[in-house]
Amino acid sequence: xxxxxxxxxxxxxxxxxxxxxxxxxxxxAAAQSKGDPAKGEAKAKACAACHGEAGxxxxxxxxxxxxxxxxxxxxxxxxxxxGLREVPQMAGMLDKLTDPDFxxxxxxxxxxxxxKASGPGDxxxxxxxxxxxxxxxxxxCHMGDYxxxxxxxxxxxxxxxxxxxxxxxxRDNKRxxxxxxxxxxxxxxxxxxxxxxxxxxxxxxx
Amino acid sequence: MKPTISRLVQRVVLPVVAIGAxxxxxxxxxxxxxxxxxxxxxxxxxxxxxxKGGYYPERMKNPNLSGHAYKMTVxxxxxxxxxxxxxxxxxxxxxxxxxxxxxxxxxxxxxxTVWAGTRAIGRVYEIKDKGGxxxxxxxxxxxxxxxxxxxxxxxxxxxxxxxxxxxxxxxDNPSVKPVEMTAAFKLPPDVHHNWKFMAFGPDxxxxxxxxxxxxxxxxxxxxxxxxxxxxxxxxxxxxxxxxRNSVGFDFHPKTGELWFTDNGRDWQAENxxxxxxxRVSKMGQFFGFPYCHANGIPDMDIKKKDPCKGVTLPVALMxxxxxxxxxxxxxxxxxxxxxxxxxxxxxxxxxxxxxLFGYDVANVRATPQGxxxxxxxxxxxxxxxxxxxxxxxxxxxxxxxxxxLLVADEQNGAIYRVTYQK
Numbered sequence: 001x002x003x004x005x006x007x008x009x010x011x012x013x014x015x016x017x018x019x020x021x022x023x024x025x026x027x028x029a030a031a032q033s034k035g036d037p038a039k040g041e042a043k044a045k046a047c048a049a050c051h052g053e054a055g056x057x058x059x060x061x062x063x064x065x066x067x068x069x070x071x072x073x074x075x076x077x078x079x080x081x082x083g084l085r086e087v088p089q090m091a092g093m094l095d096k097l098t099d100p101d102f103x104x105x106x107x108x109x110x111x112x113x114x115x116k117a118s119g120p121g122d123x124x125x126x127x128x129x130x131x132x133x134x135x136x137x138x139x140x141c142h143m144g145d146y147x148x149x150x151x152x153x154x155x156x157x158x159x160x161x162x163x164x165x166x167x168x169x170x171r172d173n174k175r176x177x178x179x180x181x182x183x184x185x186x187x188x189x190x191x192x193x194x195x196x197x198x199x200x201x202x203x204x205x206x
Numbered sequence: 207m208k209p210t211i212s213r214l215v216q217r218v219v220l221p222v223v224a225i226g227a228x229x230x231x232x233x234x235x236x237x238x239x240x241x242x243x244x245x246x247x248x249x250x251x252x253x254x255x256x257x258k259g260g261y262y263p264e265r266m267k268n269p270n271l272s273g274h275a276y277k278m279t280v281x282x283x284x285x286x287x288x289x290x291x292x293x294x295x296x297x298x299x300x301x302x303x304x305x306x307x308x309x310x311x312x313x314x315x316x317x318x319t320v321w322a323g324t325r326a327i328g329r330v331y332e333i334k335d336k337g338g339x340x341x342x343x344x345x346x347x348x349x350x351x352x353x354x355x356x357x358x359x360x361x362x363x364x365x366x367x368x369x370x371x372x373x374x375x376x377x378d379n380p381s382v383k384p385v386e387m388t389a390a391f392k393l394p395p396d397v398h399h400n401w402k403f404m405a406f407g408p409d410x411x412x413x414x415x416x417x418x419x420x421x422x423x424x425x426x427x428x429x430x431x432x433x434x435x436x437x438x439x440x441x442x443x444x445x446x447x448x449x450r451n452s453v454g455f456d457f458h459p460k461t462g463e464l465w466f467t468d469n470g471r472d473w474q475a476e477n478x479x480x481x482x483x484x485r486v487s488k489m490g491q492f493f494g495f496p497y498c499h500a501n502g503i504p505d506m507d508i509k510k511k512d513p514c515k516g517v518t519l520p521v522a523l524m525x526x527x528x529x530x531x532x533x534x535x536x537x538x539x540x541x542x543x544x545x546x547x548x549x550x551x552x553x554x555x556x557x558x559x560x561x562l563f564g565y566d567v568a569n570v571r572a573t574p575q576g577x578x579x580x581x582x583x584x585x586x587x588x589x590x591x592x593x594x595x596x597x598x599x600x601x602x603x604x605x606x607x608x609x610x611l612l613v614a615d616e617q618n619g620a621i622y623r624v625t626y627q628k
Contacts, residue, residue: 078279079278084348099279150275179326184398
């Protein structure tokens with residue numbers, strides 16, 4: 001790469017980084033103003049049966065919602081209400097809820113402490129998962145500490161079983177987000193790699 | 207990227223569906239049987255997977271240019287900063303309809319009903335003018351990106367990724383059940399760049415694009431084209447080839463020729479290649495994808511000798527990463543004479559570029575043969591260049607019988623109406 005191009009790309013990256021920082025700051029501010037966590041707590045009572053008190057789900061394959069970004073929770077609730085993401089356990093539960101209800105619920109979970117890793121995990125699998133995450137550029141959207149941004153979820157220390165199943169669902173085109181980025185990212189990734197990724201992400205803060 | 211045969215069938219087998227002890231046990235077993243490898247992938251292994259398309263290396267070139275979030279929730283009209291919109295002297299803008307998250311491509315019935323497709327939220331909206339106030343309902347939902355809408359002979363046509371529906375006589379019978387036409391149209395199941403744009407031509411045929419399902423690749427013979435069908439889905443003909451991702455076309459009011467917008471590839475450069483406005487003067491003409499972009503720029507990845515040989519170059523360049531989407535020729539009597547037979551193009555705005563570009567409606571003036579084209583920003587103010595932020599994303603335009611222009615803003619779920627008075 002010629003030096004001038006490299007320098008320009010560097011400048012672009014810095015500019016882009018600044019932009020993202022601003023965008024994040026703005027998004028945070030907007031997120032704070034959108035939902036009311038106190039109202040959200042009351043509205044999330046029905047969620048607790050599966051997702052647990054304060055979003056710490058006790059059930060296998062059920063995502064932890066504590067510390068999830070407000071925009072993420074809102075988006076997934078919209079997708080489930082609209083029938084674009086099918087979760088039979090939630091069928092019909094969201095039909096009467098409005099967008100402002102979702103903002104309140106999202107605001108509530110966003111204010112809970114994010115999950116911590118349940119243990120150190122297996123060092124070799126973590127290492128392989130870390131290398132895969134790097135080579136696949138997961139941090140491009142999920143951020144370097146996998147804490148997410150905007151509609152891109154926090155995946156650090158999410159349940160391992162849920163992470164693996166979700167990544168496989170994206171790979172197998174059984175689920176999409178608002179776009180097909182994750183389907184592209186997971187295209188043809190073998191099970192073993194997905195499981196290593198899930199293990200690494202589920203044991204992130206060790 | 208996402209081969210979809212039927213989203214419904216796929217959803218039935220969603221892993222999330224199978225929550226519970228049985229699934230957990232099966233999953234644990236599968237994990238045991240496959241057994242995760244314990245060594246990180248070698249550089250060679252990563253390269254091999256990249257070459258097979260197994261990873262998404264492009265996003266790593268600039269991690270911060272990975273697209274903007276979709277707004278899938280209702281925007282109340284008082285949160286739409288209409289006063290920021292700028293138009294030439296004499297033009298005015300109002301909010302014509304609102305509260306429709308993700309609103310995109312528009313069609314109008316002969317009795318005045320307007321329909322609008324969406325992508326991520328899976329809905330088709332129906333809007334009726336009730337004595338100066340617009341009311342809308344959700345006509346269809348749970349569809350896979352029902353972006354395409356078109357109207358002819360009393361019937362509404364809706365196209366999702368690979369499904370086509372017809373609502374017969376819908377303006378007289380609002381509760382009519384749609385006829386599924388999917389089998390007749392035989393559209394490929396790929397999702398990426400295959401949200402449909404649809405319009406009827408002066409020949410009464412239904413024109414549909416089948417995009418290239420990638421950023422850059424050699425598309426299969428059934429991709430990368432604009433087709434036309436008899437309205438029942440028979441007699442398919444390829445009208446234009448070498449098309450990357452066209453999400454807008456219309457027919458010249460004088461010549462009847464098809465003109466279409468096409469989105470240029472990403473990840474080649476900040477300022478190149480630009481999006482295109484093309485004119486089809488011969489059936490089956492070739493427009494360059496994937497070898498030759500914009501006004502003759504060879505592709506950086508897919509190389510061949512004389513990449514631009516035999517390629518029909520565009521009428522106009524629509525700007526880098528601009529996302530030039532919905533377009534219509536203006537043939538109304540409300541706007542000043544200089545707008546007659548010119549093209550309005552909604553530029554939804556860039557994501558693959560550090561400095562935002564587009565986020566406006568442009569006006570393109572050219573001869574009927576596509577010569578001497580000039581691109582003039584017409585409706586602007588949706589972005590702030592200094593802050594490098596945007597608040598609105600025009601996705602489609604449509605002329606009304608009185609000559610006013612509707613503009614669909616996907617970001618705010620609103621349709622604006624632009625009028626002119628001397």
